[in-house]
Amino acid sequence: MSGNAKIRSVPVLPTAMPRPILATVHTSAFRNNLDVARRAAPDARVWAVVKANAYGHGIERVFEGLRGADGFALLDLDEAQRVRDLGWRGPILLLEGVFEQRDLEVCSRLDLWHAVHCDAQIDMLAAHKTNVPQRVFLKMNSGMNRLGFTPGRYRSAWARLNALPQVDEISLMTHFSDADGPRGVAAQMAVFAAATRDLPGERTLSNSAATLRHTVDPDQAAAHPEALVVSDWVRPGIAIYGSAPDYPEHSAAHWGLQPTMTLAAKIIAMQAIDTGACVGYGSQFVAEQPTRVGVVACGYADGYPRICPTGTPVLVDGVRTRTLGRVSMDMLAVDLTPVPEAGPGSEVTLWGRAANGAWLSIDEVAASAQTVGYELMCALAPRVPVVVAA
Numbered sequence: 253m254s255g256n257a258k259i260r261s262v263p264v265l266p267t268a269m270p271r272p273i274l275a276t277v278h279t280s281a282f283r284n285n286l287d288v289a290r291r292a293a294p295d296a297r298v299w300a301v302v303k304a305n306a307y308g309h310g311i312e313r314v315f316e317g318l319r320g321a322d323g324f325a326l327l328d329l330d331e332a333q334r335v336r337d338l339g340w341r342g343p344i345l346l347l348e349g350v351f352e353q354r355d356l357e358v359c360s361r362l363d364l365w366h367a368v369h370c371d372a373q374i375d376m377l378a379a380h381k382t383n384v385p386q387r388v389f390l391k392m393n394s395g396m397n398r399l400g401f402t403p404g405r406y407r408s409a410w411a412r413l414n415a416l417p418q419v420d421e422i423s424l425m426t427h428f429s430d431a432d433g434p435r436g437v438a439a440q441m442a443v444f445a446a447a448t449r450d451l452p453g454e455r456t457l458s459n460s461a462a463t464l465r466h467t468v469d470p471d472q473a474a475a476h477p478e479a480l481v482v483s484d485w486v487r488p489g490i491a492i493y494g495s496a497p498d499y500p501e502h503s504a505a506h507w508g509l510q511p512t513m514t515l516a517a518k519i520i521a522m523q524a525i526d527t528g529a530c531v532g533y534g535s536q537f538v539a540e541q542p543t544r545v546g547v548v549a550c551g552y553a554d555g556y557p558r559i560c561p562t563g564t565p566v567l568v569d570g571v572r573t574r575t576l577g578r579v580s581m582d583m584l585a586v587d588l589t590p591v592p593e594a595g596p597g598s599e600v601t602l603w604g605r606a607a608n609g610a611w612l613s614i615d616e617v618a619a620s621a622q623t624v625g626y627e628l629m630c631a632l633a634p635r636v637p638v639v640v641a642a
């Protein structure tokens with residue numbers, strides 16, 4: 253605001269030719285993925301988790317596709333303000349609660365629900381001057397050992413909150429460390445269930461992995477004592493962004509999820525190299541046969557991981573091929589062998605959807621970078637232009 257006032261005149265430049273790289277946010281994929289979460293937990297309400305600027309997509313860009321959610325869960329007060337600015341009047345949950353006393357004033361002003369995971373947050377509430385009591389989500393550390401009260405201290409925290417005039421409804425919350433893996437959720441579920449047995453209030457337990465993998469029909473509950481049948485709210489994040497929470501055990505396609513982000517660029521140069529010739533810094537790729545190499549306008553400064561080795565999957569004109577050699581700051585190289593027609597100007601899909609309808613899951617690229625889809629989405633660089641598609 254005051255920053256703009258200082259800029260007296262902005263020279264009008266002719267529109268520069270954009271560099272041929274573009275990210276696309278797919279609104280219809282959000283609707284599809286939200287439906288997948290709803291079908292997995294039909295009795296629960298759904299928090300769409302939009303922390304980290306909607307996992308790198310941009311809160312304003314994902315809002316249309318997610319307005320069918322029952323609430324938005326995030327971390328930052330600034331992000332909460334942005335969701336309210338979009339006209340959202342429903343629930344917003346601060347997943348880590350407040351960080352300092354004055355944050356509670358913002359909670360009152362924006363009508364935010366907030367997690368309470370430590371005594372200091374209860375102290376702040378006790379000191380908060382308000383006529384409108386606030387809804388809180390009391391967090392239990394049921395074994396992940398990140399945030400929350402231990403089971404032994406949970407009830408006294410509940411009692412303390414319950415005695416405060418500043419507090420309205422108290423909901424109960426925990427978070428799973430292993431919902432995506434072989435350890436599962438049974439042990440943490442048992443801890444949570446035992447410590448909350450006779451406490452009133454709504455429950456929220458499940459992230460994407462727990463929602464997709466550990467929710468069953470109430471009729472089948474007896475056969476699945478580990479299943480999460482008592483969950484009033486689920487908290488899917490990554491699934492909503494079209495990435496499988498348990499890749500590679502299951503793919504996004506297995507869960508019926510669609511990619512919400514496409515990162516695409518174009519080939520800007522081509523090299524025809526002989527056997528024995530190398531590609532890129534450090535000569536990490538050595539051709540074993542004459543090879544046509546496409547040079548792509550995407551590098552690690554765009555958020556494409558530098559660690560991706562030769563062989564990372566990529567689509568050229570919607571045809572699957574591989575990267576060659578090291579990723580550089582602004583470019584990377586691809587093997588054009590499976591796409592003999594391709595050349596400068598051809599479409600390269602780093603992840604997401606190609607124009608011909610083919611998909612490359614961000615999870616495959618993430619695996620090649622020894623990480624998860626979450627990190628790649630969040631790391632999309634600000635220099636990449638982004639458009640929103642239907």
Ligand SMILES: *Cc1c(COP(=O)(O)O)cnc(C)c1O
Binds near residue numbers: 427497
């Ligand atoms: C990030 C987060 C989620 C969403 O997790 P996903 O694995 O992306 O589904 C849910 N709950 C809490 C407390 C979180 O911090």
